[in-house]
Amino acid sequence: VPPVVAVVGRPNVGKSTLVNRVLGRREAVVEDVPGVTRDRVSYEADWSGRRLTIVDTGGWLPDATGLAAAVAEQARLAVELADVVLFVVDATVGATDVDEAVVDILRRSGKPVLLVANKVDDAATELDAAALWSLGIGEPHPVSALHGRGSGDLLDAVLAAL
Ligand code: GDP
Ligand code: MG
Secondary structure, eight states: OOOEEEEEOSTTSSHHHHHHHHHTSOOSOOOSSOOOOOSOOEEEEEETTEEEEEEEOSSOOTTOOSHHHHHHHHHHHHHHHOSEEEEEEETTTOOOHHHHHHHHHHHHHOSOEEEEEEOOOSGGGHHHHHGGGGGSSSOEEEOOTTTOTTHHHHHHHHHHHO
16 A cells, blocks of 8 residues: 555645545535535545555545544544544634644654645745644745645655655
C-alpha cells in the first residue's frame, strides 16, 4: 500500500476539495452542507512520480453525536492509519475550539502533521494563514484548494515528510 495521507479537520474547511486538487480529478464529494455519509474515502494519487493513498474524512461517522466529538473521533481514526496527516483549517474563519481539540489529538499521535491553511485564495488572505501559527503545531501552509494556489508547495512538503 502506498503511503497514507489522511486529511482531517472540521466540516466545510475544504478537505474534499483539497483531495480533489491532489487527485487532479473530482472524485471526493464536495458538500456545502456537511455531514452526509459517503462510502468511499480512500483514493490513489500520483505526485511527482510518488504514489500516495489519500484518505478523505468527514461524513463517515453516522453515530457520532456533536460536531466536536465527531471531528475528534475522525482525527483519532485517521491518525492511526496515516503516515502523514494533513490538518485543514479554514484560514478565513481562523482557529476554533474544535480545531484546538484536534490539535491535542494530533500532537499526542506523534505522527507528522502538516497544517493546511485553506481558502487562501489571494495574497490578502496570507495574513489569516500566518495567524494559524497560534495553534502551536508549526508552519501553516497557505493553499486555495479551490483554485490550486499553493497546492504544489504543500505536496512537496508532504513528500518531504514521508
Ligand atoms: P469539507 O467538508 O471539509 O470536505 O469541505 P468541502 O471540500 O466539501 O468544501 C466546503 C465548501 O468550501 C465548498 O463550498 C467548497 O467549494 C468551499 N471551498 C473549499 N476550498 C476552498 C478554497 O480554497 N477557497 C474557497 N473560497 N472556498 C473553498
Ligand atoms: Mg468533505
